[in-house]
Structures are given as C-alpha cells and as structure tokens.
Amino acid sequence: MSRETVALLAAVPKDLRDALGRDYTLVERGDPAAAGARIAVTSGMAGADAAAMAALPSLRLIASMGVGLDRIDLAAARQQGVAVSHTPDEMTEDVADFAIGLVYAAARRIAEADRFVRAGRWSRERMAPGMSLHGKALGVVSLGRIGAAIARRAAGIGLDVAWTGPRPKPEAPWPWLPDATALAARSDVLVLACPGGEETRHLVDAAVLAALGPRGLLVNIARGSVVDEAALLAALEGGGIAGAGLDVFATEPALDARFLALENAVLAPHYASITEETRGAIVARLLRDIAAFRAGEPFFDATR
Template sequence: MPDATRERLLLLCPVPADLRAALSGRYDVTEDRADPPRLAVTTSMKGLDAATLDALPALRMVACQGVGLDRIDLPAARARGVAVSHTPDVLTEDVADFAIALMYAVVRRTGEADRFVRAGRWSRERMTPGTRLHGKTCGIVGMGRIGQAIARRAAGIGMVVAWNGPNPKPALPYAYEPDLRRLAEVSDVLILAMPGGPETTGMVDGAVLSALGSRGFLVNIARGSVVDEAALLQALETGGIAGAGLDVFATEPGLDPRFVALENVALAPHYASVTHETRQAMIARMLDDLDAFAKGRPFLNVAA
C-alpha cells in the first residue's frame, strides 16, 4: 500500500535488488506511470529519451545508476527543466581492475585454463603456450578517469602504455597517438575505454582490427557500440586478431551466439563495475543526490 508520508519515486526500468531495497527505505517506489511523480531512477543502459520525458510532465529529477550518459537525452532534459544525476568516480578503480582481468583472461588464457582442467583434459594433453604481457605495449583508447586507471595498472605490470583520444594530455607520462589505426599497429593489447555515443559508434572497425593484427588482442569495457561487431567476429573467426576480452556487446544480454563458440574470447556479462564496494558507493551516491535535490543542496546535475 502506498505510504502517503513519503515522496513517490518512479522506476523507469528494472534495477538491482540492492538498489530497489535502498530506495524503498526512503521513498514510495512505484513503476506505475499513470500518475507520475517528480522523482525517477534509470540506468545507463536504459537511459532516458525525449519521448519518456514528454510522457512524464511532472518529472523534475532523474537519478541514473551508472557513469554512461550516451543513452540519456541531456538536451531534452535540460529543455524541460529536469535534473539528471549519475554515478561517476565510484566505479573507476573496479572497472580498471576488470579491464586488466580480461586482458589476463584472454592473453594468458586463465579462463581457458580453468575450462581445460575442469574438462579433465590435463591428464591426457597440454595447453599450447599463452602470450607474455611484461614488456608488451598496451594501447588505450580513451584516457579519462577509467583510461588513466587502466594505464597505471598496465604500467605497473611492466607494459609500455600508449593512448588515443580526441585531445592530447601533455601532463600524462604516456605516449599520445592521434591516429587510432597507428595505435592499433603498435599495440599488443588494445583496450577500449572511451564513452559511447554517436561520436564513437563503430570507431573500432575492420581497418583498426586489421592494424591490430593476428598477434594482437582487443579488450572492451567501454560500450558494445564502439566496435563493428561483424568485423570483430570475422577477425576472431579467421585469425585476423589473436583474441578478445569482452564485457560489453552491441545487443545485451542477447549477444551474437558466434561469440560463445569461440575459444579465443573471454566473455563477461557487463560485469566490470559489479563489486560489493562499488554497489554500495553507487547507491549511496544516488541517495545523496536525490536528497540534495529535495533539500535544494548542490549536486552534479549533468543536464544543467
């Protein structure tokens, strides 16, 4: 039964149980859009479009779980006076950790080795060699908070770091390569950490993968949209690149089944930021931003 003493909050999409429980502790949580309240919650993967904004005229604040803003129509929210918060910073270190984990999974074949032992193959055969990471070049596409955290880790394990992005950052101690294909050519592992959106859609295409080459590996913890998946599948199936570690896909969770059949791919379910610590920090950030809006305190309103 609705609690008239608490403000109502609309869920625009399903959210994890821990977030729903935390929101329910403070708000009258609803999924009914017939009488929409002024507060709502979404996720980076669901986003918020102009049509939804038009259908919710009472909406004044949307809290987004996640750092990505590529599926949120910020100009439309701004035009309608709807504040939008999200959860940057809190997931940076865990996503960077996972990028390195995927790199080890596909380059040093840790996931494949686990399957090899579990299948009972060790008693009758030996795995073929993996590839050394120490001394190799890690190319990073996107040198924001997450890209820089990945770079620190890659350098810490003895890799040479180079990177690509829209603008050089002279203060960083890593080589800047303005041409993505050239970065792919000199990289042993190419890690994608750029934002999603129209500017980066299909950025890693067949030409970039060809430049990465038959001994190169791709790791994607950015968005599935930044890679031409048809070109990636062809490269993986034909040996155009050595392998890939993928946490994101063009269609989630219904990824192309051809990925599942490939032994040279480490697959993850958009899991890079999912740790107990990040979950707690994200929820705390969302609750604090909602409270700040209600009490007129400042918060990071990305639609302002």
C-alpha cells in the same frame, strides 16, 4: 506525511530498490502514478529518451546508476528542465581492475584453461601456449577517469602504455597517438575505455583490427557500440587478431551466438563494476544526490 514517489525507468537491483523503498514510494514505468513523479531512477544502459521524459510531466531529476550518459537525452532533459545525476567516480577503480583482469585472461588463456581442466582434458592433452605480457605495448582508447586508471595499472605491471583521444593531454605521462588505427598498430593489447554514442560508434572497425594484427588482443569495457561486431567476429574466427576480452556487447544480453563458440574470446556479463564495494558506493551516491535535490542543495548535474 505522504512519501515522495520515485519512478523506476529501468530494472533496479535489489540493494538500490530496498534502499529507495525505505524512504520513497516506488512505481514502475507505465504506472499511472509515475506521471506525478518529480524523481526517476534509471541505469546507464537503459537511459532515458525524450519520450520517457515527456511521459513524466512533473519530472525534475533523473538519477542514473552508472558512468555513461550516452543513452540519456541530455538535450531533452534541458528543454524539460530536468537535472541529471549519475555516478562517474564510484566505479572507476573496480572497472580498471577488471580491464586488467581481462587483459591477463585473454593473454594467458585463463578462462580457457579453467574449461580445459573441468572437461578432464588435462590428462590427455596440452593447451596451446598463451601470450606473455612482459614488455608488451598496451594502448588505451580514451584517457578519462577509467582510461587513466587502466593506464596507471598497465604501466605499473611493466607494459609500454600509449593512448588516443580527441586531443592530447600534456599532463599525461604516456604518449598520445592521433587515432585508434595508429594506436592499434603500436599495441599488442588495445583496451577500449571510451564513452558510447554516435561519436564512437564502430570506432573499432576492420581497419583498426587489421592494424592490431594476428598477435593482438582487444579488451572492451566501454560500450558494445564502439566495436563493429561483424568485423570483430570475422577477426576472431579467421585469426585476424589473437583474442579478445569482452564485458560489453552490441545487443546485450542477447549477444551474437557466434561469440559462444570462440575459445579465443573471454566473455563477461557487463560485470566490470559489480563488486560489493562499488554497489554500496553507487547506492549511497544516488541517495545523496536525490536528498540534495529535494533539499535544494548542490549536486553534480550533467545537464549544466
């Protein structure tokens, strides 16, 4: 019996490639054999646009590793009769942990301190003071799964939490503010946990950064597109804000080289969800969804 073909629309990590390869024949995007594939695998960052779907006329399922759907054309998927699965629950806790890690790293200058010691500067210099987090205010932009997990952690370590999003959530135990500028003005630390896409493009602009102010910190584990990077670089270089912890960038992995020179920016390679535990959960979820699709059993379909 021949094995079903799965088209790979993105670079696939070895753990997932190996797991898929045990049961399926894998073909790369552009391979003539991909045209007959009913199933394609992508990532939240690579996505799948209408052209990619049109090139796969037999396509009926896109399985995406990641939370974000902003780079998958859901309208085109519906039109072509393609289901879309993703992994919205598997990485919540680890991403929230990483966000809090970036808060501490930026406030207490942890990455800078590591560089300071490794460069042999400790014996002849003293680092400038960091910022205490005790009693400070933290704002979360978007109270979805990840945003709520960040808020719970922040409240648990004694931070004064508030949030913003499209509409209030009466069940949330933290105050809601109507927009990012108002939230930034209230916050010492502003954490971005919102979806990407046109609706949130440059949501954090020069006005939001000015409201955050020269003692404020920005942490982004959402999408690089959410931040106006020109405004952010100007604020970091000119003292408009105190610092930032950044896991995502507008043009990653080829980020603006000016970030590399900034001592007040903690930089990470889109790494917030990368733990052994989360990787295992993502692989297992994708395999389950693909198996459910093939068996005609229910699974979460983002197009519905």
